[in-house]
Amino acid sequence: MKTHDLIFSQRPYVLAAQIMAYNSTAIIFTPYGNYWRQMRKICMMELLSPSRVQSFRSVREEEVSDLVESLYTNAGSPVNLSQKIYSMTYGITARSAFGKKSKEQEEFIRIMAELVKLSGGFCLSDMYPSSELLKLISGMRIKLNKLHRASDKILENIVNEHRNKRNQTGGGGGNPQQEDLVDVLLKIQQQGDLEFPLTNDNIKAVIQDVFGAGSETSATVVEWAMSELLKNPELLKKAQSEVRQVFSDQKGVAVSESRIHELRFLKSVVKETLRLHPSGPLLIPRECSEDCRIKGYEIPAKTKVIINAWAIGRDPSYWKEAERFDPERFMDSDIDFRGSNFEYIPFGGGRRICPGITYALPSIELPLANLLYHFNWELPGGLKGEDLDMTESFALAVRRKNDLYLIPTPFHV
Numbered sequence: 001m002k003t004h005d006l007i008f009s010q011r012p013y014v015l016a017a018q019i020m021a022y023n024s025t026a027i028i029f030t031p032y033g034n035y036w037r038q039m040r041k042i043c044m045m046e047l048l049s050p051s052r053v054q055s056f057r058s059v060r061e062e063e064v065s066d067l068v069e070s071l072y073t074n075a076g077s078p079v080n081l082s083q084k085i086y087s088m089t090y091g092i093t094a095r096s097a098f099g100k101k102s103k104e105q106e107e108f109i110r111i112m113a114e115l116v117k118l119s120g121g122f123c124l125s126d127m128y129p130s131s132e133l134l135k136l137i138s139g140m141r142i143k144l145n146k147l148h149r150a151s152d153k154i155l156e157n158i159v160n161e162h163r164n165k166r167n168q169t170g171g172g173g174g175n176p177q178q179e180d181l182v183d184v185l186l187k188i189q190q191q192g193d194l195e196f197p198l199t200n201d202n203i204k205a206v207i208q209d210v211f212g213a214g215s216e217t218s219a220t221v222v223e224w225a226m227s228e229l230l231k232n233p234e235l236l237k238k239a240q241s242e243v244r245q246v247f248s249d250q251k252g253v254a255v256s257e258s259r260i261h262e263l264r265f266l267k268s269v270v271k272e273t274l275r276l277h278p279s280g281p282l283l284i285p286r287e288c289s290e291d292c293r294i295k296g297y298e299i300p301a302k303t304k305v306i307i308n309a310w311a312i313g314r315d316p317s318y319w320k321e322a323e324r325f326d327p328e329r330f331m332d333s334d335i336d337f338r339g340s341n342f343e344y345i346p347f348g349g350g351r352r353i354c355p356g357i358t359y360a361l362p363s364i365e366l367p368l369a370n371l372l373y374h375f376n377w378e379l380p381g382g383l384k385g386e387d388l389d390m391t392e393s394f395a396l397a398v399r400r401k402n403d404l405y406l407i408p409t410p411f412h413v
């Protein structure tokens with residue numbers, strides 16, 4: 001990611017991306033080159049830049065406020081917090097990138113969760129990509145085709161709705177400032193601004209990537225942070241005291257983003273969660289584009305390279321009491337996840353580093369701050385924090401194997 005970054009900027013063949021991402025023409029699994037560069041740049045400018053992220057502040061605040069309201073109505077009884085967090089995060093991404101939530105949002109969430117399971121690059125057909133027989137007998141191709149047909153229908157609707165609206169009133173309802181990512185991609189398609197024609201399939205591929213990458217990942221962080229805090233009641237108390245003190249004048253109103261930067265401990269909780277539970281523990285696989293030599297090892301061209309960010313984040317040669325959830329370690333530390341501290345790479349590094357960091361952080365911090373501010377939390381059935389099951393699922397983005405059920409009790413009565 002530093003000395004040999006260019007050579008390792010390629011992605012390997014993954015059957016799920018081939019089928020689901022319209023011949024790998026989105027961003028995540030797209031081959032390194034001009035097409036990938038242009039698509040990544042468009043998303044950076046139209047969705048992920050600091051000013052665009054700031055412009056979605058009211059979207060985040062509304063979605064989080066809806067979450068809080070729905071939790072108030074469940075006060076005192078166990079709620080499936082995981083499901084609520086995932087639904088909220090997908091809602092934020094849908095509204096930021098496509099202007100509104102899709103009618104089929106819950107169905108799309110289900111498809112994405114399934115896709116994330118199948119895209120890890122560890123299924124037999126990805127180990128032996130040239131074997132058509134394996135794709136057939138493993139049932140992968142059939143499963144993926146079915147999933148693809150279902151997601152394509154939803155994506156097609158999103159694109160068509162945008163196209164119709166553009167034809168009637170222009171992009172963004174006649175206000176270019178209000179154009180969303182889909183509007184911009186359609187405009188580029190119409191104007192033919194790129195060196196290659198942008199097809200409908202390309203647009204759908206990018207939407208799907210953004211939807212999956214932008215939601216599943218951030219949601220896992222909120223889910224794991226709440227799990228770790230429940231396991232460590234004194235840390236939970238500390239995080240709650242901080243947010244309740246910083247927003248002491250709110251008196252029950254949803255916590256806004258205005259002073260979120262003052263929550264130093266909460267930011268450390270997020271960093272520590274990303275150390276122990278990086279959303280993509282093995283990042284996204286790379287491929288070596290030419291022969292190279294690293295520390296005496298010959299790595300032939302086309303070798304699939306998997307980076308174990310999870311293990312690096314728990315390596316005792318870099319981290320004191322590596323297995324312990326201890327947000328304090330980040331309080332007075334310069335270590336950051338933006339790709340230059342290689343002992344801590346939850347977002348990867350180099351040319352393929354996650355472009356969504358600036359977008360992701362407020363979508364994690366704001367819900368977390370609100371959950372901590374508004375409610376006291378307990379495990380159902382008198383379960384103690386130390387007994388909370390922390391088993392991980394196996395997928396490209398690792399969420400809890402079993403959903404997190406908690407009992408919220410309103411703090412402001």
Ligand code: HEM
Pocket residue numbers: 027028029040048209210213214215217218221278279280283284285346347348349350351352353354355356357359360
């Ligand atoms: C906690 C939140 C997130 C985490 C932990 C995360 C993590 C990652 C990781 C590990 C990679 C692979 C990096 C590599 O190969 O070195 C990646 C790539 C990517 N992420 Fe994220 N991500 C997050 C949020 C987001 C969001 C919010 C978006 C967009 C809305 C996004 C879009 C992407 C895209 C498009 C890529 C592919 C980049 C490329 O191949 O050029 N991510 N992310």
